[in-house]
Amino acid sequence: MMEDALELLYTGDLHLGRHPSRIPDDLDGPELSPKAVWLSTVQEAIDQDVDTVVIAGDIVDQENRYFEAYGAFEDGIAQLDEAGIPVVVVAGNHDFDALPEMVDNLDSDTLQFLGREGQWERWTLEQDGEPVAHFDGWSFSAEHVYESPLEEYDLPETDDAPQIGVLHADLDSRGSRYAPVLSSELRDTPADAWLLGHIHSPGIQIDSRPLALYSGSPQPLDPGEQQAHGPWTITIPKNGEVRAEQILLASVRYDQVSVDVSGVEDPQEATSVISEEIKEHVRSELDTRSLELSLVRVHLTGRTDAHSALVDRHRSMERDLGFRERSVSVRIESIDVDTRPAIDLEDLAEGDNAAAYLADLLLEIENGDTRESYGNMVDDSLAAVRQAHSANAYNPLRRETELRDPDDNDAIEHLEQQARVLLDTLLSQKGGNA
Structure with a gap:
């Protein structure tokens, strides 16, 4: 007193x-x-x-x-x-x-x-x-x-x-x-x-x-x-x-951890890299005295040959990846695949085909000039994202939290992810000569 x-x-x-x-x-x-x-x-x-x-x-x-x-x-x-x-x-x-x-x-x-x-x-x-x-x-x-x-x-x-x-x-x-x-x-x-x-x-x-x-x-x-x-x-x-x-009394913690998987060749190797990064995060960053569960949103970055495989399998990785670090149970809340195919975009963009077009689009996104050259595509992407955002499936989440409306950044992120997957698919189908 x-x-x-x-x-x-x-x-x-x-x-x-x-x-x-x-x-x-x-x-x-x-x-x-x-x-x-x-x-x-x-x-x-x-x-x-x-x-x-x-x-x-x-x-x-x-x-x-x-x-x-x-x-x-x-x-x-x-x-x-x-x-x-x-x-x-x-x-x-x-x-x-x-x-x-x-x-x-x-x-x-x-x-x-x-x-x-x-x-x-x-x-x-x-x-x-x-x-x-x-x-x-x-x-x-x-x-x-x-x-x-x-x-x-x-x-x-x-x-x-x-x-x-x-x-x-x-x-x-x-x-x-x-x-x-x-x-x-x-x-x-x-x-x-x-x-x-x-x-x-x-x-x-x-x-x-x-x-x-x-x-x-x-x-x-x-x-x-x-x-x-x-x-x-x-x-x-x-x-x-x-x-x-x-006073850190919460028993649950939500976090985001960025993991660079450059050079990783397959999802299994990526899983090992992700686990080690999260373990180090728990050991060095978290006060675990009251913590029982860490739910981690993983953001994957870097250029890797496993890009397409990570896009295809990240949902199963979310379900399967879990472990204990000290007294804390660790689970993956979501995996955001923001990796890039292990290709030279500048060289590929010099061509005159679909792959060159996609490479140029990705370079414009990297440079932050997307709207200047690809404004119509950004508008189309924004319309698609907003349509998905307004779907009935999101109604329960709206009742619990206030969801913000998608903006240009969300549209460009969606456009970038789709362009990367399509480019990687083109190159794999045509031996890099799309």
């Missing part, structure tokens, strides 16, 4: 009721759920004897997962209640209606829900009758909020204790439907720190007074949520700068 500094444990975007995606069936289980990491977070708060736990919204994933989330949240709150640790929460866009109901149904003396009905609210932590910290919170009252909540922030400035803002919002994203807030607005407040929710990638956004950061989701939920995840400790000394430190 507080002596020379206020200690908070801060998290958000728990999304209780949801489960990380792309986990292989043979490894899936309740220990990889957000609930498990939430309960580990509770235990961490108790072990550290923090002054307060702060949760910045989206505790419940969806209203239809209310009952699945309720028991897990109640369990954690009961443990914190017994330890005498107060909990400050605000509602986000996913639980704007479910969280108030859940809070009202919980029997807790220490749970503080701030900002009901979109109205700023302050709760003060006291010790021996004296204020220790002021928490200013605002909650979503509807799924979409188009105006900055800080336009209505008028709570008085205090000098008797630190002020901590708790807010679920979309920082520096004008036009957002999710409470758009500017960094300049945060700087104009008297708060010592702003603890934010909504963005699942953790990180400090303002590294000065006021400190502002996103906790990120404590357990990553899909391959787009790469890097390390877990709650944060926020230390506010009586004199000095606010400090933030992440």
Whole structure:
């Protein structure tokens, strides 16, 4: 508890009721759920004897997962209640209606829900009758909020204790439907720190007074949520700068590893190279104390005679490649084949045939001048990619995440991959004289 500094444990975007995606069936289980990491977070708060736990919204994933989330949240709150640790929460866009109901149904003396009905609210932590910290919170009252909540922030400035803002919002994203807030607005407040929710990638956004950061989701939920995840400790000394430190409690980690397979002659050799690169990545880059599963997106690069074979067989490689490194199970989430046939494109482009045309196209893509010479092909590729993107098969993913619309970069990437495969096929069929 507080002596020379206020200690908070801060998290958000728990999304209780949801489960990380792309986990292989043979490894899936309740220990990889957000609930498990939430309960580990509770235990961490108790072990550290923090002054307060702060949760910045989206505790419940969806209203239809209310009952699945309720028991897990109640369990954690009961443990914190017994330890005498107060909990400050605000509602986000996913639980704007479910969280108030859940809070009202919980029997807790220490749970503080701030900002009901979109109205700023302050709760003060006291010790021996004296204020220790002021928490200013605002909650979503509807799924979409188009105006900055800080336009209505008028709570008085205090000098008797630190002020901590708790807010679920979309920082520096004008036009957002999710409470758009500017960094300049945060700087104009008297708060010592702003603890934010909504963005699942953790990180400090303002590294000065006021400190502002996103906790990120404590357990990553899909391959787009790469890097390390877990709650944060926020230390506010009586004199000095606010400090933030992440606690790596997530049991799942999504990563991307680039592997150069230049000179590789077949997929079997490529598999060996991939395995060694990933093992080295786990050994040198990852904190494995809480980690149980590493899901890796592999990006293959380089010129290789195995290019076509890798394109044909990368799906089976994704399924078959798996191992343990130390205490961590490693699986391949996907393999992106960005290799090139082991050919001299400059020499081949001097010809007057289909292979020369494809070689010139690939050189233009490498040089970044694709639209200048092949604008019509880029337009056709973009139309094809967008048509695929709008297919019904992607509807479940759209419901879970916000998919961005394909752009020129996606179209050129698709065009490049198809051109490489076609060129390699032409050369193999005609002995290099296409």
